[in-house]
Amino acid sequence: MSALLFQVVSKLYPARQAGQGTFKALDGVNLRVEEGEFFGLLGPNGAGKTTLISILAGLARASSGSVQVHGHDVQADFAQARRLLGVVPQELVFDPFFTVREALRIQSGYFGVAKNDAWIDELLHNLGLSDKANSNMRQLSGGMKRRVLVAQALVHKPRVIVLDEPTAGVDVELRQTLWQFIAKLNKQGHTVLLTTHYLEEAEALCGRIAMLKQGRVVALERTSDLLRSATAQVLRFKMDGVLPDALAALARVTGRIVQLPVHNAIEIENHLAAVRSAGLVAEDVEIRQADLEDVFLQVMSAKDSK
8 A cells, every 4th residue: 555645636716817717736646655754856946846745745635536544534524634644844834932842742732652762862863953842933943943833743653754845944963953854754654745945865765756837747756767867967067157158048146156967078078169259267176976956957947849
């Protein structure tokens, strides 16, 4: 039995402007996440990732199709499905009237879990919250509030952990602490579903990845197979100035760093010659293998096959 099963899931919303019909946020999504997997769900803003997670968590209802958690339908058997899920949302939602420990005990009570102080202490320790256990929630920084959200999602020991942009806007220390703990839980048999814009995290952690574009699954492969599917290597260099238009249309530019897809030595020399012809100087030139970000951009830029 799969840990998560999405079958032909669609979600329609009324169009923002009256008289324009409906907007399709999800369009026949089919996904199967096996028990014990570390699964990545990637896509640009507006692709439908959070909508899919909201349907999974029972916060939204699919217009058509079905979603199951370990065989329990999220609508017909909501209570059992929800007990099996621990969801870390994007938004910082917290109750300002309780301490961290009180918030975790209250969250435990929602799932009928009592006398779990040993597990709460373990969560606090692993998420670097031990010294904040008796602090009021409103006194915490944004990063600390994010850690508490993770602890709340895990307090009832769910079989499936859903992380929706869990490290968005948080410090490097939290990212490392969180991933060490989640990887440990995954090795113990917990299934993990992750959405993130940090593609290096997805590449390092996820065994399989699905990519959403405009509400549809446009790629679904093992991470290693996605990386092997890259059609090019990458020419990387630093420079000051503006690239010629022909190169700019192909390049990924971050500050002084320019990255261009290349397929052979002739392409490499042609690109560098164009840089020189424009009166620019390429520094720290290197050729690297394509990473998940390169594959992601390639998939997202492909013409719509529908």
